Amino acid sequence: MGLDTYINTYGAACKARFGQKVKKLTIDAKFTCPNRDGTLGKGGCTFCNVSSFSHEAGTDLGISEQIAEGKLRQRDRQAKGLGNNKDAANDKYIAYFQAYTSTYDEFAVLKSRYDEAIKDEHIVGLAVGTRPDCVPDAVIDLLVDYQARGLEVWLELGLQTANDATLKRINRGHGFSEYAQTVTRARNAGLKVCGHLILGLPGESHQDYMQTLAKVLAVGVDGLKIHPLHIVEGSTMAKAWRSGKQELISLEEYAYSVGEMIRATPPQIIYHRVSAYAQRPMMLAPDWCSRRWDAMVAIEDNLRAYGGQGAALS
Numbered sequence: 001m002g003l004d005t006y007i008n009t010y011g012a013a014c015k016a017r018f019g020q021k022v023k024k025l026t027i028d029a030k031f032t033c034p035n036r037d038g039t040l041g042k043g044g045c046t047f048c049n050v051s052s053f054s055h056e057a058g059t060d061l062g063i064s065e066q067i068a069e070g071k072l073r074q075r076d077r078q079a080k081g082l083g084n085n086k087d088a089a090n091d092k093y094i095a096y097f098q099a100y101t102s103t104y105d106e107f108a109v110l111k112s113r114y115d116e117a118i119k120d121e122h123i124v125g126l127a128v129g130t131r132p133d134c135v136p137d138a139v140i141d142l143l144v145d146y147q148a149r150g151l152e153v154w155l156e157l158g159l160q161t162a163n164d165a166t167l168k169r170i171n172r173g174h175g176f177s178e179y180a181q182t183v184t185r186a187r188n189a190g191l192k193v194c195g196h197l198i199l200g201l202p203g204e205s206h207q208d209y210m211q212t213l214a215k216v217l218a219v220g221v222d223g224l225k226i227h228p229l230h231i232v233e234g235s236t237m238a239k240a241w242r243s244g245k246q247e248l249i250s251l252e253e254y255a256y257s258v259g260e261m262i263r264a265t266p267p268q269i270i271y272h273r274v275s276a277y278a279q280r281p282m283m284l285a286p287d288w289c290s291r292r293w294d295a296m297v298a299i300e301d302n303l304r305a306y307g308g309q310g311a312a313l314s
């Protein structure tokens, strides 16, 4: 059946717009992060090691070369039967500026890096991941301009939780109010916003996740991305986990909470992601996060049994 049966997915939304699958190509555009360089903080968020973001994090390749490599990788996957679009000339991709804080630089630098990505004929959209406190109006206007030119554009804002005490504990360097203000500015300008949430942060439980969702929905959002907390090598949390001080969310808890969140989400909101997996040895724990399909299967089972997106609202 697949998650599309129960959820308004990003994949289905892109297919509806473009008539075919549209894959994201992740790009490391060599930005940095104000929560690491001392501008806002040092050491970064306690769960973060940017080397774990994607294949491309830390690469020496330029943006055009990363796109070319990403396309080859996708075509390779298709050749192995993992995709269904066999005509490479018609492939369509979203350039996903994922690593670090992808709006954190001089305006001219940002523009030149986004422009380099969209000049590739197969790129039909941009997804720009960043922190809520790093999105000046000029950047919003720039992204709106790309959108007006026909590109599929998303501003992806890392919130992780709406609980300010947890945000402080994980050293995010911003609170919920910064997120709310940036979402409102971006959406008022006509830009689509995807909020990133993490389940399993220290001290949080199912009630916190539902409160976070309620606050995010109350502010307004166009898309959501949910991840389980996983411990990555080199992060501050890895030390806490190694000394037995960091409990982790189980697969059963995760599937239950994601299912409840999806059922409490209005149908028009697009789910970009409902789980994430990561490869060892970078990913240390929990073990189930190293298996690509475990969470997807458990979430689909939950949705089949108890109802899909918006079911709790009717």
Ligand code: SF4
Binding pocket: 033, 034, 035, 036, 043, 044, 045, 048, 049, 050, 099, 100, 101, 131, 158
């Ligand atoms: S998660 Fe994002 S904001 Fe936090 S330290 Fe890593 S790159 Fe910076």
